Amino acid sequence: MVRMPGAQWRPVVNVHPDGVRERRGLVLHVQDDTGSPYGWFDNPASQASSDFWVRRDGHVEQYCDTGTDYAWAQGAGNPYYASVETEGHPDTALTAAQVEAVAHIYAWGHSVFGWPLAVVDSTTEHGFTYHGVGGRAWGNHPGCPGALRRAQRPAVIARAAEILGGGAGGASVSLAHVVDAARRDPAAGQGHTTHRAEVLVVERALRAEGLLAAAWVDGSFGTRTVTAYAALQRRYGYSGAAADGIPGRDSLTRLGRAHGFEVTA
Ligand SMILES: [Zn+2]
Known part of the structure; x- marks a missing residue:
């Protein structure tokens, strides 16, 4: 069981147990909607889920045992990267509270799985990547999470480094x-x-x-x-x-x- 301290634990049915092959890092997504996706992710008909969801106010929900079971967020990338959905739409930036919350998720992943503190635009390199870069193999969502949120990844990594500075x-x-x-x-x-x-x-x-x-x-x-x-x-x-x-x-x-x-x- 690999659950993040501080995240609300809400296990869903749409996961692949023991499916994780490597722990390369985290994939940033945009929900393109508002409100918890828990019900959608717990519905087998949706065929969708993520490891984490971050509300606009920074509240975090976790839906599967990250690093062991994989969520259904990014097609062929699922066995290799964890995923974070962020509330809101591609044409709006992450809120300050969301940047902070994603930084805490990343800092936790760094400590537990060794995710490097690095922004990568890649489907193979270890670090903080994004959904759209995976193209068709990753479900063909070129606009996820959008240019605004994609560009906030360095701020997330910088904050994660600060958080870790006092810890592990x-x-x-x-x-x-x-x-x-x-x-x-x-x-x-x-x-x-x-x-x-x-x-x-x-x-x-x-x-x-x-x-x-x-x-x-x-x-x-x-x-x-x-x-x-x-x-x-x-x-x-x-x-x-x-x-x-x-x-x-x-x-x-x-x-x-x-x-x-x-x-x-
Ligand atoms: Zn996505």
Whole structure:
């Protein structure tokens, strides 16, 4: 279950369970209407849904387990990108409250899935893209979300970076602390924590890499986390004793660069 804190959880029937293939980022849409689309998205006849909807006043509804199940928002792009519908019409800009709310969604996606803080006009690159760029394969909605809203994506990303500045995005992790935790937590029993806050930062990044189940993102560098870290090391090209699941400076620094944390001694 991957639900955003602060969003109103309103699950709908129009989702593909466990359909997500990659977590490349977020697609901006315009509703071209007003009022919650919940009823429409919960109606099998509509064949439509999205991960999120943002009301003009910034209220957020979430309709599916983002990053696991996919919504029916952008055709062939559904298994690769999450989606946000925004109340209003293509000829009006996002309100300030909507920019703020979408920035919070993006900042959350950055922390949980590693969505890069980047605007892309693309169906393959990782970042914040838009519906129309997908052409026919993405359902042929060239006017979604319209030039005005499309041009507000840099403001959303800039605000997301600010939001993250005080949180995970600006976190720093001590290599010595994380190594200490990886050596002590597994032997100390289930849920033992040594350097909880820093281990959580690393575990969230492993989760975003698809290597660690959410249940084990608990601040304890236990055997599951060691196994996940070893898989990361192999992904980075290490083998043998260099892929033993105990973080090294190079692998941890590389993970931090991808997920917005700094590594200190
Ligand atoms: Zn759209």
